[in-house]
Each structure stands twice: as C-alpha cells, then as structure tokens.
Amino acid sequence: DTGVSQNPRHKITKRGQNVTFRCDPISEHNRLYWYRQTLGQGPEFLTYFQNEAQLEKSRLLSDRFSAERPKGSFSTLEIQRTEQGDSAMYLCASSSYEGRGANVLTFGAGSRLTVL
Amino acid sequence: AQKVTQAQTEISVVEKEDVTLDCVYETRDTTYYLFWYKQPPSGELVFLIRRNSFDEQNEISGRYSWNFQKSTSSFNFTITASQVVDSAVYFCALSEPYSGGGADGLTFGKGTHLIIQP
Numbered sequence: 108d109t110g111v112s113q114n115p116r117h118k119i120t121k122r123g124q125n126v127t128f129r130c131d132p133i134s135e136h137n138r139l140y141w142y143r144q145t146l147g148q149g150p151e152f153l154t155y156f157q158n159e160a161q162l163e164k165s166r167l168l169s170d171r172f173s174a175e176r177p178k179g180s181f182s183t184l185e186i187q188r189t190e191q192g193d194s195a196m197y198l199c200a201s202s203s204y205e206g207r208g209a210n211v212l213t214f215g216a217g218s219r220l221t222v223l
Numbered sequence: 224a225q226k227v228t229q230a231q232t233e234i235s236v237v238e239k240e241d242v243t244l245d246c247v248y249e250t251r252d253t254t255y256y257l258f259w260y261k262q263p264p265s266g267e268l269v270f271l272i273r274r275n276s277f278d279e280q281n282e283i284s285g286r287y288s289w290n291f292q293k294s295t296s297s298f299n300f301t302i303t304a305s306q307v308v309d310s311a312v313y314f315c316a317l318s319e320p321y322s323g324g325g326a327d328g329l330t331f332g333k334g335t336h337l338i339i340q341p
Binding site for chain 1: 227254255256258260265266267268269270273275314316318319320321328329330331332333334
C-alpha cells in the first residue's frame with residue numbers, strides 16, 4: 108500500500124463552479140477524515156467516516172459541501188458554487204480504529220484549491 | 224480562547240543546536256490525547272507521537288523527546304542536535320473524545336515553522 112492518495116493535487120477554478128476531490132485511503136483503514144488547511148493555519152476538521160457512514164460533520168462544512176464514501180473505500184468531497192473563501196488545501200486522512208479519540212491519522216499530500 | 228496554542232510561529236537555528244517547540248492546550252476533559260505531527264515542504268503531515276492524558280511519562284525517540292506536564296497543560300517537543308532535514312512545520316494537536324465537539328476530530332495548533340540552517 109502506498110499510503111493515502113488524493114487527486115487532483117491542484118485545482119484552479121472560477122468562482123461559482125463546482126469541484127470534486129477524491130481520496131483513496133489505506134485499504135485496511137476503516138476510518139476516513141477530511142480536513143481543510145489555509146495558509147499559516149493548522150488543519151481544521153471537516154468530517155469523518157467509519158466505513159460508509161458519515162459519523163461527524165463540523166460546523167465548517169456548509170451546505171455547499173458534501174462528502175461521500177459510497178462503498179467504504181474511496182471518498183469524494185464536492186464543493187458546489189465555490190467561493191474565494193474556499194481556497195485552501197483539502198487534506199484527507201485515514202486510520203484504523205484504536206479507541207475513541209486515540210486514532211493515529213495517516214494523511215495524504217492534499218488537494219490545493221484556488222478559486223479565482 | 225484557542226484550545227491548542229503554539230506561541231512560536233517560526234524558529235530558526237543552526238544545525239546541531241537543540242530546539243524546543245512549545246505546545247499549551249486547554250481542555251476540561253479528564254480523558255484526552257495529545258499528538259505531534261510534522262509537515263515537511265511536500266505537504267503530507269507525518270505522525271510523530273501520541274500521548275494520553277493518563278500517561279505523563281516523558282518519551283525519547285532518537286533525537287526527539289517530549290515533555291508532558293499536566294500541571295501546566297503543556298506538551299513540549301525537543302529536537303536534540305538538529306539537522307537540516309528537521310526543517311518543517313510542526314503541529315501539536317488535541318483530541319477530546321468525550322466532548323461535544325466530535326469524537327474523532329483533532330484540534331490543531333497553528334504550527335511552528337522550524338528552519339534549520341546548515
């Protein structure tokens with residue numbers, strides 16, 4: 108296994124367009140997370156899945172954002188009607204379950220979104 | 224108030240110097256976890272250590288060591304004999320599994336950019 112893979116690595120789009128990011132986690136990991144990181148800040152939690160179930164969504168995940176993990180393997184994060192404030196690095200991570208709150212996350216290299 | 228404070232935005236040292244990165248956290252929970260992650264220029268965060276709130280033993284791993292002090296709510300990270308390859312942004316993170324803010328979401332600090340000059 109080569110780790111967590113994210114595509115595309117870079118996306119430039121115009122305001123109002125929709126974008127979709129894909130994450131392929133480590134195959135034996137049943138948990139998958141999405142974080143957002145803006146310049147000079149730490150990652151901020153967006154949502155996570157256990158298998159195909161989306162168990163938690165942060166208040167940062169507005170209704171323009173939707174995440175899916177249809178078969179409990181890869182996940183997609185879609186942003187509709189993008190705004191300039193959506194420009195950020197979108198990080199995906201996966202983990203196996205080690206205990207509530209104790210999970211060690213393996214991160215992908217991220218998908219950088221620039222909204223013009 | 225921030226839950227995880229990394230007051231040092233940037234630190235620059237010369238290779239072979241020792242350097243300590245500070246992390247102060249805030250939680251009302253008795254059960255929590257603290258983490259350090261490294262983010263090199265490639266962008267991929269790399270796990271370094273996890274510590275639970277009941278284990279205050281300091282830990283050493285090669286040139287890395289961690290000092291966890293519940294009395295001061297700090298979890299500091301020291302690199303001994305720094306090397307250029309240690310240059311990265313280092314993040315401290317807190318997990319509060321029994322608070323209302325999400326069972327598995329980590330709260331990260333803003334990070335400390337460590338520059339090791341040759």
